[in-house]
Amino acid sequence: MKICVPAKAEGLSxxxxxxxxxxxxxxxxxxxxxxxxxxxxxxxxxxxxxxxSAAQLxxxxxxxxxxxxxxxxxxKEVLQESDIKIIELSAEKVSEAIExxxxxxxx
Numbered sequence: 001m002k003i004c005v006p007a008k009a010e011g012l013s014x015x016x017x018x019x020x021x022x023x024x025x026x027x028x029x030x031x032x033x034x035x036x037x038x039x040x041x042x043x044x045x046x047x048x049x050x051x052x053s054a055a056q057l058x059x060x061x062x063x064x065x066x067x068x069x070x071x072x073x074x075x076k077e078v079l080q081e082s083d084i085k086i087i088e089l090s091a092e093k094v095s096e097a098i099e100x101x102x103x104x105x106x107x
Contacts, residue, residue: 001031001107004063005097006054010038012095018069021051027094028061031107037061051075059084067091067101 006023007014017023022044028037039061043053051072058066059082066079069090079086087104091097 001065001105002061002063003029003031003065003067003098003101004058004061005029005067005094005101006041007038007094012036012093012098014038014094016067016069016091016094016097018090020066020068020071021046021054021075023054026054026058026061028063029098031098031102031105049074052078055079065101065105067097 005027006017006020007025007027008017010025023041024044026039026041041054043050046053051074055075055078065085065087067087067089087101089100091100
């Protein structure tokens with residue numbers, strides 16, 4: 001299962017970003033293989049529509065779960081329409097968010 005977490009930098013040791021659409025990076029983790037991929041968020045400084053653009057990027061990357069502290073309404077709507085599982089929680093590090101998400105998913 002591919003899990004996505006908004007982050008302030010690259011990798012598992014990065015701080016989780018409380019913002020979704022305007023985070024600096026997205027960190028994707030495959031819960032089965034352990035593969036980690038970090039991607040800069042091109043929508044971080046957008047004038048408008050950052051949440052929707054960020055949600056589309058996450059969908060394009062094949063994420064099945066998004067872990068975020070604060071999803072904007074439009075981003076949440078896009079993700080829900082695409083049957084992405086949303087886990088709303090706060091964590092200090094991306095690695096911690098991934099572990100909490102795995103527990104909630106029973107992985």
